[in-house]
Amino acid sequence: MVLRVGYVHEHFSSPVLQLAEADNGKTFTLTSCPGGTGQLIAALTNNEVDVAIALTDALITGIARGSTAYKLVGSYVSTPLNWAVITGAQSEYQSIADLRGTTIGISRPGSGSQTVASVMAMNQGWFEPEGDNKVEKLKFKVNDNLEGLNASVNDGSTSAFLWEWFTTKPHADAGEVRFIGSVPTPWPSWLIAAHPSADRAPPAELRAFLQSLTQYARAFDAPEKRQGDNVEFIKSVFGYPEEDVRAWMQTVGYVNDCSVIDSNVLQTTLSILEQAGVVEKPAGGFEIKDFVHSAPGVTRLQ
Incomplete structure (x- = not known):
């Protein structure tokens, strides 16, 4: 079976793009989702992809x-x-x-652009007037993708939106939009999800994909690659200026094993999302194991 892997066509996806080029469709194909994690979750739901490389907070929020x-x-x-x-x-x-x-632009409901906007509100101390430390509910407008979001802040239908810094920097450099701040996430940024059905994502195929991706992520993360090959790859594929690529390379790191999930990441992210009013903790609390694929030999929860 050939897995259908959804991803966002951004510089973070460089290792999976390099793997896809080497694989040449033998074990998986890529589906680009420019609408971000909200679109990826919809694609998983609608049987358009079997696996998604997506944002930590939005994936966890969806399951919660x-x-x-x-x-x-x-x-x-x-x-x-x-x-x-x-x-x-x-x-x-x-x-x-x-x-x-004001009204904040988002790509889709449940996207990182929505969840992190709520974290921004928490960081700013925007609480409901009752005094119970509930983060006030923000007003959102869905604009699908970066093109729609750029248009919305310029036609006045939204006040602002949130998107990854280096992806949007060329638009700011061109004078199309302006940056007025930033919100770094308090968690590692990308996880991998798959449909729980063995018909859609067989454990053997999942295991092989994660093992192969691990090899390419490690290679991309190697110090010697960061200085040369990685820079040239991102410049050629994404067209970013070299100074921006080198600046981004100083900020990013990849995991050593793509099949491992840190339980502390899940717990910390859930706690912050709960504080920000994004998710509501059930009476008995969240069970971390309920967030992780249960097929033997696929994923290790540490």
């Missing part, structure tokens, strides 16, 4: 809210994601504080 379309099977990027807070080129907003009470 009851999604049965996927379970976590592995880890990918070990470092945080730096979300730029982005507004229109000529908008009135000059700082994150100016955004309170």
